[in-house]
Amino acid sequence: MEQIDVRMQLDNVLGASACHVWILDSNDDWVLIYGSSLSEDEKMLYSNASWLESSYKKSKTFINYDFHIGWQLFQFETEGPDSIPVRASIKSNRQLSQLECDHFVLQIRYLLLRQNWNRHWLEHDAWLQGLHSLTSLLDLNELLQNIMKNASIAIPAFDRGFLTLYDPEIQKLIPKASIGMGPTIYDYKTNIGEGITGKVFQAGVGQIYNINEAMEALSDLQAENVHFLQNAVNDSDIKGTGIYMAVPIRMNKEKLGVIIVHQIKKKRELSKEDLRRLQGFADQAAIAITNARLFSELRETNEYLVKRNHIHEVFTKLSLKDSDLIIVAKTVEQMINLPVSLFDMTKNEWYPHYTPLSRRLMDTDLLNGWENRVETLTVTINETSFHLYPIVNEGLTIGYFVVELLRPLKPLDTVVLEQGSALVALKMVNTYSMTDLHYKRSYEFFNELLQFKEPNLLVAKSKDFGLSPDRPLFVTVLQLTKKAQDVKKREAHLRRLIASLHGELGHSDILLFGFDDKVTILLHAANKAKQESLIQKLEVAVIRWQKYSSPPLYCGIGRLYAELENVVKSTEEANKSLSYLFNQDKPGILRYENIGINRLFLNQETKDIEQFIQEVLSPLQSPKAQASELELTLKTYIAAKRSTSMTAERLHIHPNTLYHRIKKIEDLLAVDLNEPNDWLTLLLACHLSETY
Numbered sequence: 001m002e003q004i005d006v007r008m009q010l011d012n013v014l015g016a017s018a019c020h021v022w023i024l025d026s027n028d029d030w031v032l033i034y035g036s037s038l039s040e041d042e043k044m045l046y047s048n049a050s051w052l053e054s055s056y057k058k059s060k061t062f063i064n065y066d067f068h069i070g071w072q073l074f075q076f077e078t079e080g081p082d083s084i085p086v087r088a089s090i091k092s093n094r095q096l097s098q099l100e101c102d103h104f105v106l107q108i109r110y111l112l113l114r115q116n117w118n119r120h121w122l123e124h125d126a127w128l129q130g131l132h133s134l135t136s137l138l139d140l141n142e143l144l145q146n147i148m149k150n151a152s153i154a155i156p157a158f159d160r161g162f163l164t165l166y167d168p169e170i171q172k173l174i175p176k177a178s179i180g181m182g183p184t185i186y187d188y189k190t191n192i193g194e195g196i197t198g199k200v201f202q203a204g205v206g207q208i209y210n211i212n213e214a215m216e217a218l219s220d221l222q223a224e225n226v227h228f229l230q231n232a233v234n235d236s237d238i239k240g241t242g243i244y245m246a247v248p249i250r251m252n253k254e255k256l257g258v259i260i261v262h263q264i265k266k267k268r269e270l271s272k273e274d275l276r277r278l279q280g281f282a283d284q285a286a287i288a289i290t291n292a293r294l295f296s297e298l299r300e301t302n303e304y305l306v307k308r309n310h311i312h313e314v315f316t317k318l319s320l321k322d323s324d325l326i327i328v329a330k331t332v333e334q335m336i337n338l339p340v341s342l343f344d345m346t347k348n349e350w351y352p353h354y355t356p357l358s359r360r361l362m363d364t365d366l367l368n369g370w371e372n373r374v375e376t377l378t379v380t381i382n383e384t385s386f387h388l389y390p391i392v393n394e395g396l397t398i399g400y401f402v403v404e405l406l407r408p409l410k411p412l413d414t415v416v417l418e419q420g421s422a423l424v425a426l427k428m429v430n431t432y433s434m435t436d437l438h439y440k441r442s443y444e445f446f447n448e449l450l451q452f453k454e455p456n457l458l459v460a461k462s463k464d465f466g467l468s469p470d471r472p473l474f475v476t477v478l479q480l481t482k483k484a485q486d487v488k489k490r491e492a493h494l495r496r497l498i499a500s501l502h503g504e505l506g507h508s509d510i511l512l513f514g515f516d517d518k519v520t521i522l523l524h525a526a527n528k529a530k531q532e533s534l535i536q537k538l539e540v541a542v543i544r545w546q547k548y549s550s551p552p553l554y555c556g557i558g559r560l561y562a563e564l565e566n567v568v569k570s571t572e573e574a575n576k577s578l579s580y581l582f583n584q585d586k587p588g589i590l591r592y593e594n595i596g597i598n599r600l601f602l603n604q605e606t607k608d609i610e611q612f613i614q615e616v617l618s619p620l621q622s623p624k625a626q627a628s629e630l631e632l633t634l635k636t637y638i639a640a641k642r643s644t645s646m647t648a649e650r651l652h653i654h655p656n657t658l659y660h661r662i663k664k665i666e667d668l669l670a671v672d673l674n675e676p677n678d679w680l681t682l683l684l685a686c687h688l689s690e691t692y
Contacts, residue, residue: 019034019089021034024086147285148179155277160262242264448461467564468524473564480517493550497550542588557577577590577592
C-alpha cells in the first residue's frame with residue numbers, strides 16, 4: 001500500500017490534517033509515513049514530547065495527551081507476522097475520548113496490516129514470476145543473471161548482491177551474475193571457508209549477518225579480494241553498514257554455489273522469512289541451473305556429434321578422391337587451425353615439405369627414438385611445444401602428425417587427427433602394396449641376371465627397370481642385424497632404410513629392392529671416380545642410419561664390372577664383404593678389394609681357422625709364457641717389421657731382453673724366425689688371431 005493511500009484513508013477517518021504517523025525502520029529510525037513535513041520547531045517539540053521509550057510491551061497501546069503542546073500521542077505495535085512499532089499524533093487541543101482514540105488506533109492498525117499484507121502478496125507474486133522465468137531459460141549465462149534480477153524483485157529489501165558457482169578445477173567460488181555491483185566483482189574469487197560466501201558454502205546453511213557478524217566473517221578475505229570487493233561496491237569500507245544475507249545453492253547433496261545479498265539503505269529489517277524465501281529461490285535456481293547445464297551438455301554433445309560426422313565426411317571424400325598426403329596434411333591443418341606437418345617414417349619425408357613448420361622440423365631430431373611408440377605424446381624443443389600423434393598400422397608406428405601447440409588441443413582436434421591418421425595409414429599401406437609388388441618384380445629380374453641364361457632378353461628387359469646394359473656396374477648388399485626381430489618392425493626398418501638410400505642415391509640408373517632383412521642395389525658407374533662418388537653417398541646414408549640408434553647395418557660392396565653378365569661376380573663379392581663384416585661384428589661399409597688377404601679365408605670354416613691359430617700360438621699362451629709376455633713380444637716384433645730397437649722401445653725393455661725373449665719364442669714354437677716358411681706361418685697366425 002502506497003503512503004498516499006494511507007493518508008487518504010486517515011483523512012477520511014480523522015477528518016483532520018494536523019495528524020502525523022511514523023513507523024520504526026530496520027535501523028531504529030522513525031520514518032514519517034503520514035502528515036506534512038515538520039518544521040525545525042515542530043521537530044524540537046516532538047523530540048521533547050512525552051513519548052514512551054522502550055519500556056512499553058509489544059502489542060500494548062500507549063496513549064497520552066501532552067498538555068504542553070496540545071497533541072494527543074499514540075504509541076503501539078502492529079500485529080504479526082511482521083510487527084511494526086508505530087508512533088502517531090493528532091493536534092487536538094483537547095484530550096480525545098477513549099472511543100476516539102481506539103477508533104484512530106484501530107484504523108492505523110488495519111491500514112498498516114493491509115499494506116503489509118499487500119506487500120507480501122506482491123513479493124510472493126514476484127517470487128513466483130521469477131521462478132517461472134527461471135524454468136523457461138536454458139542458456140546458463142542468461143539464467144544466472146536472471147536469477148539475481150528476480151531475487152531483487154522477490155525480496156526488494158536488499159540493494160545489491162551476486163551469485164557464485166563453485167569451480168572444482170580451481171577449487172574456488174566464482175561470481176557469475178550480479179546486481180548493483182561493479183565489474184570487478186567478477187574478479188572476486190574465494191576459497192571454501194573464505195569470507196561470507198566461502199563460509200556459507202562450507203556450512204551449507206543460509207544465514208543473516210548483522211554488521212558485527214559480517215565484519216568477523218569478512219576478516220579473513222585475501223588482500224586482492226578485499227580490493228576487488230571494494231571497487232565492486234564503490235565503498236571505502238566493504239564492511240560498511242547494513243545487513244548481509246547468504247544462502248547456498250544446492251542440488252540434493254551437491255552444493256553448486258552461493259547467493260549473497262546486502263541491504264545498505266533504510267528499509268524494513270531482513271527477516272527469517274526473507275532467508276527462507278531466498279533459500280527456496282536458490283533451491284529452485286539450483287534445479288534451473290542443473291537443467292541448463294544438462295541442456296548445455298546435451299547441446300555440446302549434439303554439436304560434437306554433428307562436427308564429428310562432418311569431419312568423417314571430409315576425410316571420406318578425400319579418400320574417394322585418392323588425395324595425396326600433402327592434401328591430407330593441409331586439410332588437418334585447416335580443420336584444427338594449428339600448424340601441422342606429416343612425417344612418413346618409412347620414407348623419412350615431411351609433408352608438405354615446403355611449409356615453415358616442416359622446414360624447421362627437418363633440421364631437428366624431433367622424432368628420434370619414437371619409432372616404437374604408439375601413444376600420443378607432447379615434447380618441447382627450443383621452448384616450443386609439439387603434439388605427436390602416431391600413425392599406426394597393425395600395432396606399428398609408420399608416421400606422425402606433428403602439431404605446433406599454439407594453444408591446447410580440443411576434443412574435436414583429436415578427432416581430426418584420428419580421422420586423418422586413419423586415412424594416411426590406409427594410403428601408406430596401399431603404397432606399400434604397390435612398392436612390395438615392384439620389389440618383387442625387381443627381385444625376380446635380379447635373380448635372372450644372376451643366372452644370365454637369355455642375354456638378349458635380359459638386355460631388353462633391363463631397360464624396363466631403368467638400367468643401361470652397356471654401362472659399367474657394381475652391386476651393393478646391405479643387411480640389418482642378424483639378431484631376431486619382430487617381422488613388422490623389421491619391415492618398417494627396411495622401408496626406412498630404402499627411403500634413406502633413395503634420398504642419397506636418387507631413383508634413376510639404379511635397381512634397388514628389399515627382401516627379408518637385406519637391401520640389394522645395382523648401380524651404374526662410368527668409372528672408378530663415379531663409383532667413389534656413389535660409395536661416399538652410401539657412407540652418408542649408413543652414418544645417418546647409425547646416428548638414430550637404429551638396428552646395426554652392414555654393407556658389402558662388390559667391384560666395378562663392364563658388362564651385365566658380371567652382375568653375379570659383383571654380387572658374390574658384395575656378399576663376401578658382408579659376411580666378413582658379420583664375422584668381425586663390425587657394422588659399416590666394406591669394399592671387396594679392401595678385404596686383402598682375408599679373402600682367402602672367407603669361405604673357410606671359423607672353427608678351422610681357430611684350430612690353426614691354437615696349434616701355432618698355444619705354446620705362448622701357457623702361464624709361464626704369459627708371465628714373460630712372449631705372445632705380446634712376438635706380435636709387437638711383427639708389427640715393428642722385425643726392428644729390434646723399435647720393438648724394445650715399444651715394449652719398454654732392453655734390446656738384450658728382447659733377444660732373450662725371441663730365443664724363447666723360437667724354442668717354444670720350434671721355429672726359426674729367419675726361415676721364410678716359419679715366419680709366414682707365425683705372421684698368418686698372428687693376423688688371424690687379431691681378425692677372428
